[in-house]
Amino acid sequence: MIMEREWSYLALCLSLLACPSASSAQEKLAAGADAAGIEKGEYLARAGDCIACHTAPESPTFSGGRPMPTPFGTLYTSNITPDPATGIGKWTADDFYETMHNGRYPDGGLLYPAMPFASYTKVTREDSDAIYAYLRTIDPVVHKNREHELSFPYNNRSLVLGWRTLFFSEGEFQPDEDKSVEWNRGAYLVEGLGHCGMCHTPINALGGSSDSEAFKGGLIPMQNWYAPSLTSNKEAGLGDWSIKDITDLLQKGVSARGAVYGPMADVVYNSLQYLTDEDTVAMAVYLKSIAQDSPQSPVSRLPSSESSLLISLGKTVYDGQCASCHGVGGEGKPPHFPPLAGNQSIQMDSAVNAIRMVLNGGYAPGTKSNPMPYGMPPFAVSLSDNEVAAVVSYIRTSWGNRGTTVSAAEANELRKAPLQ
Template identity: 80%
Template sequence: MRPSSFIAVVGILAVTSFLCGETAIRASESVAANDPALIARGEYLARAGDCIACHTAPEGKVFAGGRAMPTPFGTLYTSNITPDRDTGIGRWSADDFYRTMHEGRFPDGGLLYPAMPFASYTKVSRQDSDAIYAYLLRIEPVSQKNREHELQFPYNNRSLVLGWRTLFFTEGAFKPDTQKSDEWNRGAYLVEGLGHCGMCHTPINALGGNSEADAFKGGLIPMQDWYAPSLTSNKEAGLGTWSIQDITDLLQKGVSARGVVYGPMADVVYNSLQYLSDADIRAMAVYLKSIAQDSPKPVVSRLPHAESSLLVSLGKSVYESDCASCHGLRGEGKPPHYPPLAGNQSIQMDSAVNAIRMVLNGGYPPGTSGNPMPHGMPPFSVSLSDDEVAAVVSYIRTSWGNTGAPVSAAEANQLRAAPLQ
């Protein structure tokens, strides 16, 4: 055989092999996509990842994208992840989907903006990624083009994401801690990976990034004016002193004997956590309890002679008139529906944003299967002045042994215009 003929035969065999391999891959994906168990697992994992919260616009079709995501750099719009072949992910392979989750890149190599939590999703296993992909292929396709982002210059230059990735993104996989139990490692995988809890509960710097050293140390959520408290400090949302039952109740029901979730966290419980299994919720509770740290400091009020101050006197009057019927004269509450305020660490944090917002805007914990008829808190933004809001929040933060600092009328006024979330 002449060399040219040999090369031609080899070329034909290579192409044939490639095509057969591609066909085999597609066939394998087709089989996987029709596996009911895999699809059901994918639906569960998509819930764990709270995909619906971002990829479904208000009044929009499920997973069709188009949700506005305001950032300090402009507005991003989420993408269509339904299996529509022209506007969604219908032409993606399982490899394409995994690359997007794991590397933060589109199938063509384009860079995702980090509003997509690929820095957390990089820890998601290939098996779990494939299951989510199989589920998404089975949902109703929606023909809806992705909306162009509205970013300020120079942030509309997507190549700048390369610099962000260099500073803040490390591609990797979840690595179990061999010194910990399987349950602890499962909880860590869910919290650090699919649950992407660090997206809110880790402080974000001016470049929109965060440091691994500051993981779960809390911070203000940009553009939302809610404070995501530290999960590592028992002075904030650290759960080291909570029982596992109280933690699981909070995560799964939205209410517990120790507290209630409101604001963005209520959405997380409603869209995601209430659907997780008891075993997974318990695993998350075990992990979260373990990362909390004690902060042994003497309980001393930060407002000297609080009871005699004019600010707190006004606050006490407002509290007894508008708050005591639910939360008790001594802040003891009526758990689980009306949380205690005395000794409530979320009331005493350095940031008073959440306490002020609750007085101004009120709100409801999520309606869940474990708490289908939640009791809400009425808004007082119309009936109370800035001075009265500041006074009652100051009273709550400095009474019954609480050691928070008083707040000003200016702080209350600033948060009146905060977006309702």
């Protein structure tokens, strides 16, 4: 219906040779549609973080063209504005749902799984329709989609069929009747629109993730940040966090237990800060419930003479460079200068994030409730590989922390990590 109305409107204004701008046509459409539904669609598009991928720098919102480097080549995101020729203006609500739910374009073509349809498949038809209705109301932008640059054999789209067989199971979210409405809402957001599993579930060499590994954490390909496990309390498992600390982390980007940096800062900045308190609490309740205590790994190897030298150098670096903000005892000045004592993110088996924070520093995201974030200075210029390894080893093993020491070679390797 909407399509027909649009075409007849276009025909009418062509015949009168007096065409109001396309955007006023869109406004008319919007006025005809259910305003509350559109607002809900906008909110859900935030929850799905569509903007982060479908908008290129200095380009109109949702007009696509953002390069997405993957181990298989570079993908370019598509224009999802309602332009009929280059965007999704000709799509029906059915087409949109089929794409979100099943990873297939209206012509039957297969989407590459960089688009998280394996998560979006859980989104209800009603929510998909709301997002569709919202996307119809934004200004159409003429911007032709750019061809992907994938290396052989990944440039053959039929390979996606194999990926789908291995890793894709279609189906809307099914509530667990034994759990509360709040828990189910949280699960729906985390597993569906939030597509948290895209990073927090390990990715194998085929670019897939499997249900049995769900939320167990992994190194994000190309970005070289470690997305910690959400199920292990030794990593980012939130089992012993208060609901307030979890919601602070998700909504503000900073909390009494730690702050978000790197790719997670992106998620908070573009998506999570806009969610309602109720939805954020629901996500927190669900996330808290999936965390389990894992058997404590053995305390880091007894310091050999080499590692005790390293840790002693680390203490010198720490007291000189870090203690003024993070405290002599690693207590920090929460929430803005995160505590290091007892901080899970620096004790994980993977030391990647701690090393990168020392090398590159970083600002927590600027959010509605924390609009002027503090940040960590980068030390790549002033500290040697050995000093970086020493200070990271020191914070991973001091004040009761149970991490292991790291080597100068590991620190050196991460100097090459891409920063964006």
